[in-house]
Amino acid sequence: MKIHDITLMMEEGMTVWPGETAFVLQRDKKIEDGANANVSHLEMSVHTGTHVDAPFHFLSTGDTVENLLLELLIGKVVVVELDGQIGEVTREVVESIGLADGVKRVLFKTRNSDYWATGIQDFQEGFVGIDADASKLLVEKGIQLVGIDYLSVAPFKRSRPTHEILLAAKMVIIEGLDLSGVKPGEYTLYCLPLKLKHTDGAPARVILIEE
Amino acid sequence: MKIHDITLMMEEGMTVWPGETAFVLQRDKKIEDGANANVSHLEMSVHTGTHVDAPFHFLSTGDTVENLLLELLIGKVVVVELDGQIGEVTREVVESIGLADGVKRVLFKTRNSDYWATGIQDFQEGFVGIDADASKLLVEKGIQLVGIDYLSVAPFKRSRPTHEILLAAKMVIIEGLDLSGVKPGEYTLYCLPLKLKHTDGAPARVILIEE
Numbered sequence: 001m002k003i004h005d006i007t008l009m010m011e012e013g014m015t016v017w018p019g020e021t022a023f024v025l026q027r028d029k030k031i032e033d034g035a036n037a038n039v040s041h042l043e044m045s046v047h048t049g050t051h052v053d054a055p056f057h058f059l060s061t062g063d064t065v066e067n068l069l070l071e072l073l074i075g076k077v078v079v080v081e082l083d084g085q086i087g088e089v090t091r092e093v094v095e096s097i098g099l100a101d102g103v104k105r106v107l108f109k110t111r112n113s114d115y116w117a118t119g120i121q122d123f124q125e126g127f128v129g130i131d132a133d134a135s136k137l138l139v140e141k142g143i144q145l146v147g148i149d150y151l152s153v154a155p156f157k158r159s160r161p162t163h164e165i166l167l168a169a170k171m172v173i174i175e176g177l178d179l180s181g182v183k184p185g186e187y188t189l190y191c192l193p194l195k196l197k198h199t200d201g202a203p204a205r206v207i208l209i210e211e
Numbered sequence: 212m213k214i215h216d217i218t219l220m221m222e223e224g225m226t227v228w229p230g231e232t233a234f235v236l237q238r239d240k241k242i243e244d245g246a247n248a249n250v251s252h253l254e255m256s257v258h259t260g261t262h263v264d265a266p267f268h269f270l271s272t273g274d275t276v277e278n279l280l281l282e283l284l285i286g287k288v289v290v291v292e293l294d295g296q297i298g299e300v301t302r303e304v305v306e307s308i309g310l311a312d313g314v315k316r317v318l319f320k321t322r323n324s325d326y327w328a329t330g331i332q333d334f335q336e337g338f339v340g341i342d343a344d345a346s347k348l349l350v351e352k353g354i355q356l357v358g359i360d361y362l363s364v365a366p367f368k369r370s371r372p373t374h375e376i377l378l379a380a381k382m383v384i385i386e387g388l389d390l391s392g393v394k395p396g397e398y399t400l401y402c403l404p405l406k407l408k409h410t411d412g413a414p415a416r417v418i419l420i421e422e
Contacts, residue, residue, distance in 0.1 A: 003281045011408035021239075021252045025410055028232075031271050036371060038268055038411040041232045043254045050406075057249055060242050070214045070418060160247060192403040192416035195261075197222035199236055200249040205403035205416070207281060 004187070004208040006107075006177050008049040008116065010042075015121050017151050020045040046201040047151070050176040052193045055167040057200040058160060062167055065202045066195055072144055072172050077105035077189035077208070079182055082128070084111045088155055089130040094137045105189055106138075107147035109179035115150070117180035129155035135165040145189075147174035147206075174206060182208060215398070215419040217318075217388050219260040219327065221253075226332050228362050231256040257412040258362070263404045264384040268411040269374040274381070276413045277406055283356055283383050288316035288400035288419070290393055293339070295322045299366055300341040305348045316400055317349075318358035320390035326361070328391035340366035346376040356400075358385035358417075385417060393419060 008014065014023050024043040029035035046065075047053070052073075055062025080097050082089070089108060099106060110128035127150035130138070138146060146153060146166065153173050154162030166173055174191055188209040193202035219225065225234050235254040240246035257276075258264070263284075266273025291308050293300070300319060310317060321339035338361035341349070349357060357364060357377065364384050365373030377384055385402055399420040404413035 003285065005281060005406070007406045009277065009406055009408050020250065025257075025407060027410070031269075036269075037374070038271075039231065040257045040410045040412070041255060042257060042407065044252060046236075046251045046253060058242075058247075060249075066220065070216060074214065163248070190401055190403065192401065192418065194405070194414055195216070195218045195220055195416055196236060196253065197220050199238070199251045201251070203405055205406055207403065 002210040004182050004210065006179055006182060006208055007206050008176055008178050010049050010203070013121060014049060015123055015151065016045065016048060018123055020047065023048050044203065046196060046199055046203065048203055050174070050178070050206050051201050051203045052191065053163065053167065053173040053175065053201045054199070055170065058163040058167050064198045065193060065200065066197050068172055068193065073191040075105060075189060077107060077187055078103050079107045079109055079179065079184050079187060081109040081184040086110065087128060089128065089134045091133040091137050094134045099141060104143060105145040106143055107177060107179060108149065109182070109184065110149055112148070112150040113178060113180040116178040124150070125156045127156065129153060130162055131155060131158070132161035132165060135162045139165060139169040139171065143171065145172040145174070147177050149177045149179045151176050174204070177206060213421040215393050215421065217390055217393060217419055218417050219387055219389050221260050221414070224332060225260060226334055226362065227256065227259060229334055231258065234259050255414065257407060257410055257414065259414055261385070261387040261389070261417055262412050262414045263402065264374065264378065264386065264412045265410070266378040266381065269371060269378050273378055275409045276404060276411065277408050279383055279404070284402040286316060286400060288318060288398055289314050290318045290320055290390065290395050290398060292320040292395040297321065298339060300339065300345045302344040302348050305345045310352060315354060316356040317354055318388060318390065319360065320393070320395065321360055323359070323361040324389060324391040327389040335361070336367045338367065340364060341373055342366060342369070343372035343376060346373045350376060350380040350382065354382065356383040356385070358388050360388045360390045362387050385415070388417060
């Protein structure tokens with residue numbers, strides 16, 4: 001059994017969505033200054049780094065993040081690797097990957113993972129996202145969880161159609177995965193988000209287990 | 212396969228250690244006010260709710276939380292239930308539970324779990340913790356991960372000896388578990404803390420899988 005950690009490191013200066021709260025992590029109590037222990041605090045958007053979106057992120061009456069089912073967040077998953085030339089996940093791209101019947105969870109490894117591998121921290125508007133038509137096809141195929149390796153599952157400036165289609169179908173969305181170190185294939189996914197009450201998303205630790 | 216979620220709900224007003232940062236979770240962008248999406252942010256001590264301690268919490272040169280091994284955070288665990296009359300985990304208590312040889316991970320279910328089950332949010336100074344002598348015995352027995360159902364593994368006002376002994380032995384400490392819903396016995400533990408860089412602890416989602 002091998003564990004692959006596909007979570008982004010959370011640190012000050014990490015890439016965040018334009019206009020969102022910067023990630024803060026500060027040590028307030030320091031042993032070297034006479035404190036009994038080192039104690040730090042953090043501040044962040046709930047959509048920072050590797051995180052899940054809840055339906056409530058884009059749907060006013062959608063479920064909030066504590067209600068995402070652990071039975072969906074855990075289980076068999078397929079990691080699909082797209083050619084580095086592919087700039088957007090379209091219906092044709094989804095058709096071409098030939099997902100087997102019964103697959104419920106899919107993670108898209110795209111050229112986005114190169115951003116993490118090379119340490120680019122400036123926000124990249126040209127990241128690969130999933131378009132509206134491809135999102136509909138994922139719903140039709142019965143996919144219940146989709147993950148991608150940049151900070152949004154949707155192409156830049158087209159957030160709502162993709163999110164709305166996926167979230168209305170109660171699909172779990174994982175964003176900000178670092179898939180640079182994993183090969184395409186089958187794994188067991190453990191995506192465990194913070195148990196935040198009544199909110200629109202949550203940072204998560206996400207791993208793949210290779211049997 | 213049954214999944215038990217042993218994580219505390221994170222919400223404003225939740226119990227925090229005296230003097231630590233209060234937990235904040237606020238929705239900054241609201242669809243009903245014309246925003247494209249609901250977007251929230253949070254602020255918290257890294258020792259809020261269900262969380263892990265890194266050696267650096269009490270040891271100036273100790274490892275920080277991103278270096279805790281996933282291979283330790285995941286694996287077979289024994290949940291031990293102590294009689295409700297027991298007010299402190301002493302050496303005698305550890306001896307009496309008769310941990311089998313080879314057990315590496317143990318979670319103590321104490322009367323602390325009643326605080327969560329009954330919804331008491333005021334900080335409880337009289338919680339059950341593990342004393343220094345019992346901590347030494349856990350180290351001697353080769354335990355590598357210990358969890359407890361209140362916000363510190365050590366009795367109130369005696370944080371340092373217990374933490375120092377456990378962390379110097381590179382034991383993983385999980386605090387703030389809610390074990391009110393689980394029976395004693397063997398499970399598989401998945402404790403996935405946020406991947407925070409170079410800090411003293413991290414909130415986590417923690418589950419037990421019952422085969």
